[in-house]
Amino acid sequence: MSLAPSLTERLARARADLRMGVGVAMHSANGDAVVFAAEALSDARLADARALGAPVLAITSWRAQTLKARAYDGDLARLSVPADVDASWIEAVADPADDLRVPMKGPLGSLRTGSPAAHRAAIGLSKSARLLPAALVVDVPDARALAAAHGLTLIDIDAAQSLLGDLSPLHDVVHARVPLEASQKGRVHVFRPEDGGEEHYAIEIGRPDRDHPALVRLHSACFTGDVLGSLKCDCGPQLHAALHQMGQEGAGILLYLNQEGRGIGLANKMRAYSLQDQGFDTVEANHRLGFEDDERDFRIGAALLRDMGLSRVRLLTNNPRKISMMQDHGIEVVERVPLKVGENDFNSRYLATKARKSGHLL
Numbered sequence: 001m002s003l004a005p006s007l008t009e010r011l012a013r014a015r016a017d018l019r020m021g022v023g024v025a026m027h028s029a030n031g032d033a034v035v036f037a038a039e040a041l042s043d044a045r046l047a048d049a050r051a052l053g054a055p056v057l058a059i060t061s062w063r064a065q066t067l068k069a070r071a072y073d074g075d076l077a078r079l080s081v082p083a084d085v086d087a088s089w090i091e092a093v094a095d096p097a098d099d100l101r102v103p104m105k106g107p108l109g110s111l112r113t114g115s116p117a118a119h120r121a122a123i124g125l126s127k128s129a130r131l132l133p134a135a136l137v138v139d140v141p142d143a144r145a146l147a148a149a150h151g152l153t154l155i156d157i158d159a160a161q162s163l164l165g166d167l168s169p170l171h172d173v174v175h176a177r178v179p180l181e182a183s184q185k186g187r188v189h190v191f192r193p194e195d196g197g198e199e200h201y202a203i204e205i206g207r208p209d210r211d212h213p214a215l216v217r218l219h220s221a222c223f224t225g226d227v228l229g230s231l232k233c234d235c236g237p238q239l240h241a242a243l244h245q246m247g248q249e250g251a252g253i254l255l256y257l258n259q260e261g262r263g264i265g266l267a268n269k270m271r272a273y274s275l276q277d278q279g280f281d282t283v284e285a286n287h288r289l290g291f292e293d294d295e296r297d298f299r300i301g302a303a304l305l306r307d308m309g310l311s312r313v314r315l316l317t318n319n320p321r322k323i324s325m326m327q328d329h330g331i332e333v334v335e336r337v338p339l340k341v342g343e344n345d346f347n348s349r350y351l352a353t354k355a356r357k358s359g360h361l362l
């Protein structure tokens with residue numbers, strides 16, 4: 001018998017540690033390290049990190065491009081941290097908020113020797129903790145001993161690599177009837193992943209006939225649009241129009257996927273909005289923050305549909321990527337049902353950018 005948490009469970013703890021600014025110990029065949037999320041790092045923790053060795057700041061190649069730093073590791077760059085800087089320097093490298101007002105004084109020195117394994121794992125974990133994709137990394141001789149001495153979460157990154165790419169199984173933990181404005185025959189299902197990640201919801205309208213293609217919408221959470229009625233996007237009107245169409249047809253399934261801000265989380269989406277106020281478009285803002293333009297994992301949608309017994313759907317969307325992702329993961333999209341609602345003076349540029357850069361259908 002062992003009460004020890006599994007690797008998946010330790011990864012969930014590591015995400016919580018990073019959010020709080022606590023270090024995570026990482027072991028790999030290529031060397032050991034302790035890592036911290038850049039945006040949560042305090043001066044005191046930076047001093048503790050320096051006592052262990054020379055810290056390195058890992059950023060994505062997108063962020064490196066904005067900062068004109070060399071990314072020798074392909075998808076990421078490892079920057080040397082000057083000996084005389086404090087945590088505000090780390091934050092300024094990680095967070096583009098003041099890029100225009102106070103440009104970073106370079107040149108930033110990038111490492112090209114050594115293994116980027118811990119750096120890559122730390123950036124991946126920071127992203128899944130919905131933090132900025134930047135991490136402070138210090139090489140240490142023995143991560144196991146360090147974790148035991150300081151009570152840190154220990155991750156074997158060689159073993160974690162494959163797990164991080166896998167989709168965690170999701171379980172329908174509960175469902176109950178919720179009469180909705182769009183249809184009195186509403187039912188909300190809550191799906192919970194085994195890896196301690198975000199829950200996702202399915203709103204079932206009526207009883208979709210499993211033998212015929214069901215009307216389906218994959219909706220990505222948008223607190224500002226769905227709840228506040230923000231005019232910066234079209235999410236709120238799309239959510240309600242989709243439910244109403246399902247109500248009119250008598251059946252359908254809307255998956256409400258908690259992938260706020262195309263998968264970067266609400267805090268990062270607000271950072272992106274603030275960059276948009278500086279003149280960058282929705283795609284450029286994501287890149288300046290260090291993210292891909294879309295960080296969502298649509299395998300979740302396909303897994304939930306399969307779990308609900310649906311394999312053929314009529315998909316309400318203007319996004320061709322959603323269609324190909326569904327097809328790639330075993331869901332046949334027999335028809336695309338356009339969903340063009342909610343355009344206004346505030347979001348017309350955003351919608352035009354999505355059409356021009358992300359391939360959305362007009």
Ligand SMILES: Nc1nc2c(ncn2[C@@H]2O[C@H](COP(=O)(O)OP(=O)(O)OP(=O)(O)O)[C@@H](O)[C@H]2O)c(=O)[nH]1
Pocket residue numbers: 218219220221222223233235238259260261262263264269272273282286316317318319322354360
């Ligand atoms: N990062 C970022 N996310 C945004 C921005 N505006 C809206 N979002 C998010 O984008 C997602 C909206 O995506 P969806 O409603 O699935 O829309 P879509 O991918 O354009 O596809 P369809 O609506 O199906 O055509 C939500 O998670 C929003 O929070 C933005 O400027 N930046």
Ligand SMILES: [Zn+2]
Pocket residue numbers: 222224225226233234235236
């Ligand atoms: Zn929105």
